[in-house]
Amino acid sequence: KQEVTQIPAALSVPEGENLVLNCSFTDSAIYNLQWFRQDPGKGLTSLLLIQSSQREQTSGRLNASLDKSSGRSTLYIAASQPGDSATYLCAVYYNTDKLIFGTGTRLQVFP
């Protein structure tokens, strides 16, 4: 069964810290991997998409890496801010169509 797991489930840090969120997947035959942000009661905002041929993607303070052989991806958030507080979801494309979501990491950044 194709499963996606995220660790930790929740994280609370002071403003300014650099963070690493982890995502692991059981089947390494992935197509793409995407990181989303979800604010409470809101929809999903796409942060970064890494294609299977890529090793990482960067957007501003965010950097996502992909290691297919070990079945892992990490999302690095530099210099965290209170506005980064949200749930972060990792999602894996196992073919061009099907997206399997992880369990999510709930992040709180306090001033």
Added chain:
Amino acid sequence: DAGVIQSPRHEVTEMGQEVTLRCKPISGHDYLFWYRQTMMRGLELLIYFNNNVPIDDSGMPEDRFSAKMPNASFSTLKIQPSEPRDSAVYFCASSLSGSPNEQFFGPGTRLTVL
């Protein structure tokens, strides 16, 4: 582009009633997906369409759930009859085939069945 549009944003209904959720995908996208999000199970794919044709409905929980896509710009997810355990947020997403085939999500419909 306005993005993926879903309506209604919130729906409160009583058990046994029929519920219809609506989705307008991004213009030109040929894939449409319906997801359900609950605290217990997270985000789950219910069904998806390619060029208006259902491709995989293995995630549809029961026969009470049905989905249609009569044309490229409109899809519905219907629950009949609704039950309290159907309470969840339902998301619609669309994508364009070809690399990278990224999915874009609508704002969701929060359904409460009393």
